[in-house]
Amino acid sequence: MKSLFKPKPRTPVDVVRQTRDLLIYTDRNPDTKETKREEKQMLELSKNVRELKSILYGNSESEPVAEACAQLTQEFFRDNTLRLLIKCLPKLNLETRKDATQVVANLQRQQVQSRLIASDYLEANIDLMDTLVAGYENTEMALHYGAMLRECIRHQSVAKYVLESQHMKKFFDYIQLPNFDIAADAAATFKELLTRHKSTVAEFLSKNYDWFFAEYNSKLLESTNYITRRQAVKLLGDILLDRSNSAVMTRYVSSRENLRILMNLLRESSKSIQLEAFHVFKLFVANQNKPADIVGILVTNRSKLLRLFADFKTDKEDEQFEADKAHVVREIAALEPKGP
Amino acid sequence: MKLSRLNSLRRVQSGDLIMKLPDDHDDSRRPQFPLDSTSYKIIDEIGVGVSAVVYKAICIPMNSAVVAIKAIDLDRSRADFDDIRREAKILSLLSHPNILNSHCSFTVDRRLWVVMPFMSAGSLQSIITSSFPDGLPEPCIAIVLREILHALSYLHDQGHLHRDIKAGNILIDSNGSIKLADFGVSTSIFESNSKQGVSISPLSTSIMLKEVAGTPYWMAPEVIHSHNGYSLKADIWSFGITALELAHGRPPLSHLPPSKSLLLKITRRFRFSDYENHHNSKNKNKFSKGFKELVASCLDPEPSRRPCAEKLLKHPFFKNSKGPDLLVKTILQGLPSVEERFKLGKLQRLPSMKTEEEEEEELEKEIIKQRRISGWNFNEDGLELDPVFPGEECSIMEEKGSGNSSECCSGLSDLSSPVGNERGGGSGGGGGEEEEVVDRESIVGGLMALKRSLDEQRRAVGSLIELMEGEKVGEMSREEQMGRLMEKVTRELENERRRNFELEMELEFLRLQISAFHNNNDGGASTAINN
Structure with missing residues (x-):
């Protein structure tokens, strides 16, 4: 333990090692802050984390040095420092938690010999994602773990793990948590998971189509919470309009139940929800192979829909929107009911 | 099963069960405010804007603690809520005595309620407007600036830029404590979000942001032509302008419409003496040398030469600055309450002009800084001071009439706003x-x-x-x-x-x-x- 108080200057590797030693110490002691000594250790840990941050980001005197960052990153992932840091995070004070979050975020992007070694580490320690996701259930930790999680899912393999894990179901609850800051953070992560890595998302959605969209419809699109409905319909538009998800889109717009939900959203008094719902609704109409029951619903509601679109306007002029609207109106007006 | 888990989760969140944490840092001991609107009782309106209302309220289960609630209409904000999310996060993770953070935030139908500490004396801008039109006495300015520098030093240390420092965002409590509010345009230099224009590579404080944000009169030159990027030092410029605002009751160049003030800032170096000349020659020697030096160093056109907040705190100007008691004695005594000032402001405005003005004002603000969820500064009644008011039409008219057409300006834009008398001397002679x-x-x-x-x-x-x-x-x-x-x-x-x-x-x-x-x-x- 004497080595802890070596005089400066220390190399980046020294700082990582010392941080690790202090984390091990913190991890072993269930009751921190009991003695002066422990308090001092905690202070020392805070200082070290701050120093890691300033090596990675630079400070008011100096720019970050690529070589130092690489050494730090290599040492950090050579051993289990990330696991310790995540585990001990609740024991750290607010400022140190924030510093640690920024350090973890930065490390995800550091390359060592043109490899993202963070990705390799996380693949081998993928259970850490379980801790990070569960963070949304802890008011104190949610924003820190949430921010770390969003950085980790920049790696495709990590995002794939989270998407395919049981955690995915929990997000439907997390994004409706009453604490707005936490719910919004979870929503941002959810969106990232479903939009960032195109091929992974497309694969996930086709494999999990049934439960995913059943939950999506009932929990999000039909939620009683305004902001949930609004974010969900926007995200649904983003997902379905993405070229890589075209198979999923075709399937989605062939369902009569989905059409019903979207038509209800079109009738909302909130202009923003109406508009976002339109961007999904138009896909049902534009579908060249509309099933008979979809055509039937559109024909039955033709006059109502046309009346709705007659006064349907965006606040700002939007040529694309007007063109889409005109197309939808033409298409609906020309529909003929199909035989059963 | 799932439902019961969610319920228990809710219970944790809503404060029925307060998480016991292994450490006892004061920051993690923040009391949990309830997350449902029924726990609050609204007492009075203290601010109104197009898309938000600020209330004074009490929180019944918290011993009827007085709070300020900002209720924001979410239907008027953009769909991805990224700005709102970022601000909500900043607000709940900042912890400093000179920064106004939120107790909690939650949605109530289409509104977002942000529950904040109630700062009973309101913003310094509204205080200046109602009681100190020619500015505050220097000893009081020193206290305010010192407290704000503490806040800035903390923010900058965390890599946050505030980006909208001005008297309207400085709040004061009945005991004289000072807090910096409104993090609507603030941003973190560590968040490498390409949308924010932050470069991806991890850089030090020289990291460059490229988005234009803030309120024109307080904006640093490098923020205005943001092609070059700017950094933490942009806040120091705004801090310098705020110092002048406190001293004179308004920011420099505010007799000009905003676009003109921006152009001037770019085309020539702004000097302290300029301001004194056109403003009020009586005041010329009103301020100490230390104060002038401090302000001048903040208003250096070259960002790298402006001192950082930490360094400014060591300036001799703050050497003998007093405690908050002085503010209570000098400024707060006999001051009308926030509610009264708000109501008075409402009455003073011509009823027919009111909505239009507000629309215009808020609209422009929105354009510049987008949606913000903290701070109470909108709709203050100092229209002359209000940087967002007359808009570009004035600059057009003024330039057409080459200088002296302030009458046509005021006629066009706003009947109730007192147009600066100094206008004539301002732009004509100088350049x-x-x-x-x-x-x-x-x-x-x-x-x-x-x-x-x-x-x-x-x-x-x-x-x-x-x-x-x-x-x-x-x-x-x-x-x-x-x-x-x-x-x-x-x-x-x-x-x-x-x-x-x-x-x-x-x-x-x-x-x-x-x-x-x-x-x-x-x-x-x-x-x-x-x-």
Whole structure:
């Protein structure tokens, strides 16, 4: 333990090692802050984390040095420092938690010999994602773990793990948590998971189509919470309009139940929800192979829909929107009911 | 099963179960405020804007603690809520005695409620407007500035820029404590979000942001032509302007419309003495040398020469500064309450002008800084001070009449706002040759914009007439319809003006670059500015 108080200057590797030693110490002691000594250790840990941050980001005197960052990153992932840091995070004070979050975020992007070694580490320690996701259930930790999680899912393999894990179901609850800051953070992560890595998302959605969209419809699109409905319909538009998800889109717009939900959203008094719902609704109409029951619903509601679109306007002029609207109106007006 | 888990989760969140944490740092001991609207009782309105209302309220289960609640209409904000999310996060993770953070935030139908500590004396801008129109005494300024520097030092240390420092965002409590509010445009230099224009590579404080944000009069020159990027030092500039605002009751150049103030800042170096000259010659020796030095160092056009917050705190100006008691004695005694000031402000405004003004004001603010969820500074009644008010039409008119047409300006824009008397002396005499060239060209630009906006208006009036003639049925009365149309037209006009202004700025910047290139082959644009 004497080595802890070596005089400066220390190399980046020294700082990582010392941080690790202090984390091990913190991890072993269930009751921190009991003695002066422990308090001092905690202070020392805070200082070290701050120093890691300033090596990675630079400070008011100096720019970050690529070589130092690489050494730090290599040492950090050579051993289990990330696991310790995540585990001990609740024991750290607010400022140190924030510093640690920024350090973890930065490390995800550091390359060592043109490899993202963070990705390799996380693949081998993928259970850490379980801790990070569960963070949304802890008011104190949610924003820190949430921010770390969003950085980790920049790696495709990590995002794939989270998407395919049981955690995915929990997000439907997390994004409706009453604490707005936490719910919004979870929503941002959810969106990232479903939009960032195109091929992974497309694969996930086709494999999990049934439960995913059943939950999506009932929990999000039909939620009683305004902001949930609004974010969900926007995200649904983003997902379905993405070229890589075209198979999923075709399937989605062939369902009569989905059409019903979207038509209800079109009738909302909130202009923003109406508009976002339109961007999904138009896909049902534009579908060249509309099933008979979809055509039937559109024909039955033709006059109502046309009346709705007659006064349907965006606040700002939007040529694309007007063109889409005109197309939808033409298409609906020309529909003929199909035989059963 | 799932439901019960969610319920228990909710219980944790809503404070029935307060998490016991292994450490006892004061920051993790923040009391959990309830997350449902029924736990709060609204007492009074203390601020109104187009999309938000600020209330004074009590939190019943928390021993009826007094709080401020900002209720924001989410239906008016953009769909991805990224700005709101970022601000909510910043607010709940900052912990400093000089920073106004939130107790909690939650949605109530379409509104977001942000529950904050109630700062009973309100913003310094509203205090100045109601009781100190010529500025605060220097010893009080010193206290305020010191406290704000503490806040800035903390923010900058965390890599956050505030980006909108001004008296309207400085709040004071009945015990004289000072807090910096409103993190709507603040941003973190560590968040490498490409949307924010932050470069991806991890850089130190020289990291450059490229988004224009803030309120014109307080904006640093490098923020205005943000092509070059700016950094933490932009806050130091705004801090310097705020110091002047506290000293004189208004920011410098505020007698000019915002676009003009921006142009001036770019085209020539701003000097403390300029301000004193056109402002009030009586005041010339009112302030100590230390104060002037401090302000001058913050207003250095070269960001790297401005001292950081930490360093400013060591300035001799703060050496003998007093405690908050002085503020209580000097400023707060006999001051009308926030509620009273708000109501008074409401009455003073002409009822017919009110909504339009607010619309315009808020609209422009929105354009500049987008949605913000903290801070109470909107709709303050100091219209003269309000940087967002008259808009570009004034600059166009003024330039057309080459200087002395303040009457036509005030007539056009706003009947109730007192137009600065100093206007005449301001822009006419000062500039050199360079400025005249700039003026001539911007006159052309201005006229073009005017022509464009007139066309726009003609079209709008045309459609208005059509509508009046054609449409006879409908639930709305004609007045209502006209009102709505007018609103829409005003909004369109505003957008047009903004676009025009942006183009003007772009042009200006390019011209500067060219002249810099000619004057000095290896010097940058900044050298040209100094010339």
